[in-house]
Amino acid sequence: MILVSNISSNVAEVRGRIAAAARKAGRDPGEIALIAVTKNRSVDEIRAAVAAGVTDLGENRVQEAVHKWRALGPIATWHMIGTLQSNKAAQATEFADLIHSLDRPSLARELSRLAAQRQCPIRALIQVNVAGEATKHGVSPAALEPLLETVVTLGGIRVEGLMTIAPLAADQATVQPVFARLRQWAERIGAQKLSNVEMRWLSMGMSGDYEAAIAEGANMVRIGTAIFGERPAPAGA
């Protein structure tokens, strides 16, 4: 059963905690965008979140996202936050206003080709594997600047910031340095004033660690569980 009433109170609670974390860091709560992560969630649950004031939705699988996007219509801004295969890039750019997971030259080449075809720039964040975890996608910090060079040379892609997924950790003290490092990279890249590169967004922080991310400068947080509850087990489990 779907408790849509909980979704609305959860959204209010998350917003309250975002605002408190922002104020604690001396920041304006209004500058932090909340993305509700809707993977494995039904269209009705998504509608409830939008009714509660959510304006941005994040999906990490292209097929699922396109299906929901078609069913729901333009009720929100959609974000592609998951690993993106090059052969799904065209579909991703159909529904997503912003791709958070540009992490390799082959994907940059495909996005650049699509942008040229559409004669419209594609907006993306570079996903960085700050902690160097083998299980996580994202460009390594050492390969970040070479990737940016490739992106700038190719053209057609507007880089608007960086994204990371912190290691799953029980305490915020472990993840906070990861978020700090992403911010430092953004500052360093921003200072280079590359064409079509603007370090406007720092997409970091999920249900378990968004307050630590905000303390380090996150202005896009991606929140699933804290809004919708624990993710349902896959069908048949």
Ligand SMILES: *Cc1c(COP(=O)(O)O)cnc(C)c1O
């Ligand atoms: C699932 C997911 C989230 C949200 O995770 P929660 O812990 O449920 O808040 C955020 N970012 C990405 C990339 C995800 O895949």
